[in-house]
Amino acid sequence: MKMIWLIAAREYTENVKTKGFWIGILLFPIILIAVFFFQTILAESAPTRHYILIDQSGQYAPAVEAAIRQEHQRRILQEFVAYVIEHRKEANPEQTVANADAQIDQLIDDVDAGEVAALDQWLDSGGLNFALTLATPYLREDAPPFVEPREQFIQAPLPEGVDASASPEEIIEQMRPWLSGGRQLRVDASDGSDGSDYEETSDLFALILIPAQVNNSILRPSATPLAMNQSAAGIQYWARNLTDVRLPNAIERSINSTIRNNEFAARGVDADIVREVQRTRLPVSRLDPSAEQGQEAVSVADQFRQWAPVGFVYLIFVSLMQSVQYLLSNTIEEKSNRIIEVLLASVTPLELMMGKLLGIGMSGITTIIAWLLSFLAFILFYPGNQAEALGQFLDVLLSSDLIPYFVFYYLAGYALYAGIFLAIGSLCNTLKEAQSLMMPMIMILMLPLATMTYIAQDPNGPVARIMSWIPLFTPFTMMNRAAAEPPLLDVIGTTVMLLLSIALVLWLSGKIFRQGVLRTGQPPRLMEIVRMLRQRH
Amino acid sequence: MQDNVLELTRVSKRYGAFTAVDDISFAIPRGAIYGFLGPNGAGKTTTIRMILDILKPDSGSINILGETSALNVRQRIGYLPEEKGLYKKMKVWAIISYFATLKGMDKRVAKARAFELLETYGLKDYAEAKVESLSKGMGQKVQVLSAVAHRPELVILDEPFSGLDPVNQEVLEQLIHDMAAAGQTVIFSTHIMQHAERLCDRMLLVAKGRKIFDGTIADARAIIPRRVILECQGDITPILQMDGILGAVEKSMEQSHAEPLSIGTRHWELQIQEHANPQLILQRCFESGIPLTRFDYTQPSLHDVFVHLVGSDAKEHHFR
Incomplete structure (x- = not known):
């Protein structure tokens, strides 16, 4: 031995x-450590991205802008919750976390349900400022002020010489140097310290083109699906970056929500009623039979x-x-x-x-x-x-x-x-x-x-x-x-x-x-x- | 106290059709330096492995330090295998001390012993070095030291001299002498006769797995006749007629390995009997008026005995 x-x-x-x-x-x-720190660093260092919106139909620009605003508010909210959890008082942690969790859960739920109004409500009730006032009593005295994340998606003006009223094919042809990264956009950049504006250049991240006849491409259950070669019909989202899908997804959600509202109106259905119906739900409780009585909730x-x-x-x-x-x-x-x-x-x-x-x-x-x-x-x-x-x-x-x-x-x-x-x-x-x-x-x-x-x-x-x-x-x-x-x-x-x-x-x-x-x-x-x-x- | 530290009785080992060790018996008395000689492939290493109970003999019995298996007395045995190797990443002192502790030495005693050995045998400066940084010869010295650090009663060294330069060979001979002086029994195998000649009290010669000779160095030398070497001009017939002269061979210059002879001088090798007196031969030379340029009376070297006993077999094995 x-x-x-x-x-x-x-x-x-x-x-x-x-x-x-x-x-x-x-x-x-x-x-x-690398995974967690990189996640934080990457989130903070995500570059500002410039997009161009051309709405020839004149109907959907607000919806696109709302989608982008909504995306930004989501980030603010997420960071705010993280901030609250990090700087909350030790004495009463559960309540704050629970509140914040409930709020963000509600919001994400609503967004998933295609509910643009949920964010409007959040903004109407005061948005971040309101939430800060609400949370301040729960924060430690030495907590640093909350730093709002930068806006990630910023609309850029159309480059000079490009005609916004031309046919979609022509616009794309004219925009090609920017889309392929060959030319850069001139954009306003505000310097955080004194608020003065100066010009700088930036890559074009995405071009969102809404053709005048876009409503003809709306798909309805009764219509036959579009043939494959017409895949460019509808709203055109042009971007070289294929991995960052937040922007196209948000736009699609937002515009579809608007179209549905229009559809409700056209068919004589009260959109408010629909919204309420959509927010009605019955939760499914997941229970574990092997757990003790009273503790069954999963x-x-x-x-x-x-x-x-x-x-x-x-x-x-x-x-x-x-x-x-x-x-x-x-x-x-x-x-x-x-x-x-x-x-x-x-x-x-x-x-x-x-x-x-x-x-x-x-x-x-x-x-x-x-x-x-x-x-x-x-x-x-x-x-x-x-x-x-x-x-x-x-x-x-x-x-x-x-x-x-x-x-x-x-x-x-x-x-x-x-x-x-x-x-x-x-x-x-x-x-x-x-x-x-x-x-x-x-x-x-x-x-x-x-x-x-x-x-x-x-x-x-x-x-x-x-x-x-x-x-x-x-x-x-x-x-x-x-x-x-x-x-x-x-x-x-x-x-x-x-x-x-x-x-x-x-x-x-x-x-x-x-x-x-x-x-x-x-x-x-x-x-x-x-x-x-x-x-x- | 028993007389023999090791006794082998009719031990054999076969690998399939090949018989590595064939019916070998011998005994080694306590305190002896025992040479285990034989050409390559003679079965030396196999025999040693059987002695250590790493291999089991097919037949025959082995008694080592009063036990039937070396495993029971392994702490009293020191062993250096034929192929040398050490843990490359370990420090020199640590490896000596590790093997000593495996032999039951206390950890601290083993460490002190390692440094003592390294100092005695000229490796003090390398104590903290890693084994991989040593030269092959130094590594081998370290391995010998690690085999004997626990002061075993019986030391078995398989080809300890191979790969060492002449200076280190002498250091190793010194180590073997030191151990014998301390009452330890040393068995070492070699095919270089000079070491056996200088060191051994007794020797065992094996070839093709069989024992060919077992006895003292003097016994071995007695196997082949003593020789007198003469260099002279003219006839040596008067000497050949003397009592005790077995025969004479004239050797050419190349065979004798001697310096070039002057013209007319011949080189003779006389084989004489044990009892023949070289003095009388020399006297007869003078009486007969033979003009001697050289008179040499030599003991046969072990090398000669080896070649004589093993002869053509050894060559065969060499090139097998």
């Missing part, structure tokens, strides 16, 4: 000294709990891959250096194998603990609404029994796969040789990853149940099902199967390892491996 510890301690300290180990440990928090936390196992499966996978790779390369190093012979003159092969399993296992656990700690530190030191959600996530984890499941299945999966990879390593003299023997194992390891989401959605379905009973998949699949209260038969049965297989794998690996480590030359054929397994020492 002492020898196992000595070997494990060396493996651990040597592994901890490698660059790869630290990259593995640091990568997770770096990615975590909360965000419950959803977290349902999906958390997927995260754990992924964590097991990543950490396992890292550990077995190290185990493999380390065994091959010892073999190719013939250090193994000195070691075997000092310790038994079994002690050597166990020492390695333990040492590398410990470094794997160290990595996971470091990840969890950095995750925790991140939540503690990065206050904001996203971290809020993460904090909730952490609460769920700590309060549920997922952690013990995770610890068990991580260790079990590690023992199972490390045993196999160690045997592979003992048979090979170079990493290259090992790669071909590893391939089938890697393929097998990919399967739980590929079915991860599917199993999370149907955790007690036939696929999940069958995979649970295959020992190589048990740690992943059962971890995945952990939150779904799988049948007791599955839990106990697969655990027994798993433990038996681990014992079997370690026993067989021990046999292969004992003979493999002293082998030289080509890796053995399958028949030779079978012979090794049969051999009695």
Whole structure:
């Protein structure tokens, strides 16, 4: 036993000294921080975009402008909620958050329902100023003033020499240098400090062209759909940037809302009544029968709990891959250096194998603990609404029994796969040789990853149940099902199967390892491996 | 205290149709420096692995330090394998101390011992260096030290001299002498006879997996006749008629490896019996008026014994 510890301690300290180990440990928090900070920075640094609106029909310009205003107000509102959460007083957090959440939920709901009026209401009631007055009592005294985000979409004047009343084809032809980025727009830019205007140039982000006869292109349920070659009919949105769809989406929503209002009016329906009808709804309460009475409502936390196992499966996978790779390369190093012979003159092969399993296992656990700690530190030191959600996530984890499941299945999966990879390593003299023997194992390891989401959605379905009973998949699949209260038969049965297989794998690996480590030359054929397994020492 | 630290009785090992070790028996007394000699592929390494119980013999028995398996007494054994290698990323002192702790030494004692050894054998400046920064020869010295740091009763070194420069070979010889002086038994394998000649009390010679010779260096030398080398002009018949002279061979210049001979001078190698007295031969030369330019009485070198015993087999193995 002492020898196992000595070997494990060396493996651990040597592994901890490698660059790869630290990259593995640091990568997770770096990615975590990068994702959140970049999100903030990107949101703040989004460039001002200039668009040109040509409304030949004379009917829809207000709707487009409303859509753009609405988009801006949405951003203000979102940032305002984040601001309130960050600077609220500690004493009464729930109320403020709840209020703000309710408001933004209502707004987003309304916008989704095509309800332009909702934003008008928000603006009518005083918009941001009103909200600030409302929220101020809940803010800390030292809170910085709220900085309104810049407008992202600004209308630019039509360049000189372009005739707004020409046919759409001509306009597009005239505008082509700007649309292709060959020429730049001259736009007014207000300097924030003294309010003086000066001219600067900017790329044209989008050209919105509403032809005079646009109403002829309105689609009605009775009409036959337009043929494909007439795809440019209706409102034309010209832009080179195909990824930023906020503007075209907002415009489409807004204009369709206006058209529908016109339609209501034309058919003699009171638009106000329609609006009220549209805002009428019956909520669907999502309830969980397994929860205690009075707690059945499915909360965000419950959803977290349902999906958390997927995260754990992924964590097991990543950490396992890292550990077995190290185990493999380390065994091959010892073999190719013939250090193994000195070691075997000092310790038994079994002690050597166990020492390695333990040492590398410990470094794997160290990595996971470091990840969890950095995750925790991140939540503690990065206050904001996203971290809020993460904090909730952490609460769920700590309060549920997922952690013990995770610890068990991580260790079990590690023992199972490390045993196999160690045997592979003992048979090979170079990493290259090992790669071909590893391939089938890697393929097998990919399967739980590929079915991860599917199993999370149907955790007690036939696929999940069958995979649970295959020992190589048990740690992943059962971890995945952990939150779904799988049948007791599955839990106990697969655990027994798993433990038996681990014992079997370690026993067989021990046999292969004992003979493999002293082998030289080509890796053995399958028949030779079978012979090794049969051999009695 | 028992006399023999190691006894092999009719040990054999086969790999398929190939017999690596064929019915070898020998015993090694405590405190000896024991040379394990043989041409390449003779079965030295296989035998050593069986002694250490890394390989199981197909038949025969091994008794090591009073046990049937080296695993039971592995802490009292030090082993340097034929192919050398160390953990590249570890520090020199750490690797010596690690292997010593694997042999049951206390951690702190092992560390102190590592520094002591490094200082004694001229590697003090490299104690904190990483193994990968060492030259091959230095790395090998470190490995020898790590094999013997725990002061084992029985030290088994497989080809310890290969790859070392002459200076370091001497350092290693010194180390082996030091260990023997401390009462440790040292077995080392080599195919370079000079080391065996200088170091060994006893030697074992194997070829093609069979034991060919086992005994002291003096015994080995006695296997082939002693020789007297004569260089002279004229006839040496009077000497050949003497008692104890087995025969004479005239060697050409190339064969004798000697300096060019003056014209008319011939180079003779006389084989003489154990009891024959070289003094008498010299006396007979004077009496017969043979004009000697050289008279040499030499003990046969182990190299000669080796070639004599292994002969054509060795060549065959060399180029196999």
